[in-house]
Amino acid sequence: MSLISHTSAGCCKCGSKADVTVYRSINTADDPQLKEKVKDGSLFVWQCPECGQANLAKYETLYHDPDAKLMIWLTPSGDLPESEMKAVTNHAKAMGDYTLRRVGDISSLMEKLLIFDAGLDDVVIEMCKYVTRVEMAAKAGEDKATQILNLPMHFFRKGTQGDTDYITLSFPDNGKMVGCNIGFNVYEDCLGILQRNPSIKVEEGFAKVDGAWLTSLLG
Ligand SMILES: [Zn+2]
Incomplete structure (x- = not known):
């Protein structure tokens, strides 16, 4: 009800x-x-x-x-x-x-x-955002790195092109929302990373799973 x-x-x-x-x-x-x-x-x-x-x-x-x-x-x-x-x-x-x-x-x-x-895991998605930010920051250079590492990102959708799956993440860029596609292999890699790191565990009860939570666990 x-x-x-x-x-x-x-x-x-x-x-x-x-x-x-x-x-x-x-x-x-x-x-x-x-x-x-x-x-x-x-x-x-x-x-x-x-x-x-x-x-x-x-x-x-x-x-x-x-x-x-x-x-x-x-x-x-x-x-x-x-x-x-x-x-x-x-x-x-x-x-x-x-x-x-x-x-x-x-x-x-x-x-x-x-x-x-979309049948996905939100912890894995947070990990995908994290590695995407790190990669973008490395490409952008030192002066923009901190800003990019704190960029708020959202899962937008899972899509398919030809026979490959991808995930679209969205984030603000110069006042408008833009999308960035990552291959589904990134999701699978992140799933693997999490399986090898049991310390990244969701707490019992109503857990907060977001970027700040993941960053605190990654140290
Ligand atoms: Zn009014």
Whole structure:
């Protein structure tokens, strides 16, 4: 069951107050139409009835896809009540082998869904981003290296050209988003690296798997 409530939000353009629908939890088995709306972000967009401005509603929600055995907790404020998190973790454990993730913003939630929908592993994808950044930084030279190593990258899609698979990562470049294709062999290599490094392990419960997390483990 998806839980809905309402909240009063202010328009970022004209300041008018509006009554906004908020999903406290999302269950894609009960409400399959919500999945696409989360994936394209439209679930979190509300239009101002006064001026028409599209606003983003930032709120905490628990995304649950029982078919994929996946739960993602979106917590824009960063903090989760420990007891609630434990209870949901135990509940998920009782239902089988669940993937539990925590994200801090809507675009990260969208990215996780794209990764899992493509049948890929998000830890391996973070590793792919890491090696891609290192390679780009080495090519760009010393003065730009630090900036490139901190470049925010997102998984965009897995595609096929001829008989080879590739992965497109997107990142901002001079104010616009650009894509960079890496061969699927990079993904396979990264999977191998992770299998040889058991210290890079996802913590139990609602784990945060992102670039900062991976960098902290790689030292
Ligand atoms: Zn407005």
